Each structure stands twice: as structure tokens, then as C-alpha cells.
């Protein structure tokens with residue numbers, strides 16, 4: 001497959017598009033509750049101003065930031081490359097994937113991988129798999145025979161399923177390149193144990209991509225990083241803009257990652273929130289008429305119905321100023337699916353109240 005006009009316009013359906021929604025609703029974005037993006041609902045406090053960071057160019061090698069990320073994962077510095085969000089790093093991973101051959105994209109899956117492949121005229125084949133709820137990656141999954149590269153996401157977006165490392169490892173033998181998106185992994189209780197990062201040193205065909213934007217609720221800042229073998233990362237560094245991570249983002253990330261103990265405490269807080277609010281939302285959503293929530297290990301929940309959920313999403317947006325994730329941009333999902341990002345208890349209640357009120361007013365049919 002290659003990009004079509006429909007793919008280009010599907011950005012309208014991407015989550016986290018709060019500014020477009022505010023324009024549509026003719027209100028300020030601060031009046032909206034955005035559950036279409038999946039971020040922790042609190043943000044860090046910074047202990048100093050970053051004004052001083054803007055006069056000089058950033059350090060082109062990002063040595064200090066890379067050292068802190070490397071320390072977090074107990075890796076050599078050379079295996080780390082920071083990026084302008086995970087999204088920027090998908091673009092470079094896609095250049096490698098396009099040169100490797102055809103990519104296999106498990107479907108449903110995150111649409112940004114095909115956006116990145118389209119930048120390089122890369123070709124891909126969606127490979128659907130059952131929306132099952134078991135922890136191991138489905139052993140029945142086989143990339144189409146022509147595929148050399150595989151893109152996986154752990155925990156999987158949009159289902160929230162956490163795959164075990166043991167079930168992912170065999171995929172490295174079957175593909176010339178495996179790109180594993182772990183953007184949400186640090187938010188998952190006990191998720192780190194399933195990370196593929198410890199396998200990178202022994203597998204030149206593995207790239208792991210992480211994001212800090214979900215964990216810290218700093219999507220506007222744009223911060224992610226890739227873990228891969230140095231030859232690959234050096235190649236990417238030569239392709240990209242000279243200063244892809246701006247000095248403020250870099251300085252803020254350095255402060256966030258300065259203390260491993262503080263980072264661990266932050267992750268633990270996020271994971272406790274996911275466990276508590278995830279279970280609460282599961283229970284409340286399952287009590288709504290006609291709504292079936294999928295089990296999820298992550299900070300978002302996929303819900304399903306036998307009828308289209310588009311009218312419900314629209315009315316919740318218009319009447320309640322709450323944004324839910326339309327799932328039509330996920331290959332293999334259609335109108336009968338929505339994704340909801342977990343919020344604070346107060347705002348989760350607000351979401352449930354709005355859904356209940358609208359379902360009572362107009363049951364799904």
C-alpha cells in the first residue's frame with residue numbers, strides 16, 4: 001500500500017487535535033476535556049527557568065541528555081538518540097524500513113507508521129490480527145511472506161494490550177528489521193519487564209522508540225528517543241536537521257531525568273494511576289448500555305459497540321466539550337470503536353456522566 005488522499009485527510013481523525021476541535025466548537029481549548037490524546041493528567045514542575053537555554057544553539061551531540069537516558073536504561077551512550085518526539089524518529093526508522101523492503105503493519109495499529117513510510121515511498125502491507133486479550137503476542141501472527149520489516153507497538157495502540165518480551169523475541173529471527181514503539185510502556189504497571197531495550201545490544205535489526213510526552217504530559221514540548229545500535233543511529237544523525245531537539249526541550253528533559261530515583265517515583269505514580277483509574281473506568285464503561293470495553297494495560301481504553309459510535313462521539317463533543325478518539329484512522333477499526341484516554345477521577349466521572357446521559361437520551365441503534 002502507499003499513501004492515498006484519504007490518508008492525508010485522516011489527520012482530522014488523529015487524537016490530540018484540541019486546537020481544531022476548539023475552532024470547530026468556537027470555544028477556547030481550555031474549555032475542552034481532551035480524552036482523545038493519552039497523556040498523564042498532571043505535568044511536572046520545573047525548578048528553574050529555561051530562559052538561558054535559548055541564546056545558544058543546542059549541543060549537537062546531545063551528550064548530556066543521551067547520558068541521562070542511557071543511565072535510565074543502563075545502556076552505553078552510543079545506543080541512544082533523542083528526537084523531536086517519537087514521531088520524528090518514526091520518520092528515520094521508516095527510511096531504513098523502506099530501504100529494507102516491504103513493511104508489515106499489524107492492524108489495527110497506529111497510523112503514523114504509514115505516514116512515515118510514505119515519506120520515503122516505502123511500501124507496507126497491513127496484517128490484521130485478532131483483538132484478543134491474551135498477554136503474549138499472537139503466535140498465529142505471520143507477516144505476509146514478502147515483508148522484511150515489522151512495526152510493533154507495546155503496549156499496543158489502540159487496544160492497550162501488553163505483549164510479553166518472550167512472545168516478541170522470535171519476531172527478531174523472522175524479520176530483517178523490527179521497529180518496536182514503546183511510547184506508553186513506562187506507564188504500564190510492571191511494563192518495563194517486557195521492554196525489548198535489553199535485546200538491542202545483541203540485535204542490530206532492532207530499533208526501540210520511546211516517548212517522554214505521554215509519561216510527563218508534555219506533548220507540546222516534543223521529546224522521544226530511539227535505542228538502536230550505533231551505526232544505525234549515526235546514519236540517522238547525518239540525515240536529520242542539525243538541531244532536531246530544541247534547547248528548551250533538551251534542558252527540560254535533562255532536569256526530568258537528572259535523578260533516577262525521581263524518575264522511578266514518577267513512573268510509579270503514573271502506573272498506580274493507570275491501575276486505579278483503568279479498573280474504575282472499565283467497570284463504569286461496562287455498565288453503559290451497548291458499550292463493551294476491551295481490557296487494557298495502558299492509560300487508554302478501547303470501547304466497542306454493535307452500532308456506530310460516531311454520533312455519540314459527536315454529541316459528547318458538542319454538548320459536553322469532551323473529545324474522544326475516533327478510531328476510523330486505525331486500519332481495521334471502523335465507526336463502532338472509540339478510544340478513551342484515562343483522566344483524573346473527577347474528569348473520568350465527567351466522561352461517564354456525559355456518555356450515560358447521551359445513551360439514555362438516544363440509545364445506540
Ligand SMILES: Cc1ncc(COP(=O)(O)O)c(C=O)c1O
Nearest residue numbers: 085086087110157183211213224
Ligand atoms: C503509539 C504511539 N507512539 C508514538 C506516538 C507519538 O509520540 P510523540 O508525542 O513522542 O511523538 C503516539 C502519539 O499519539 C502514539 O500513540
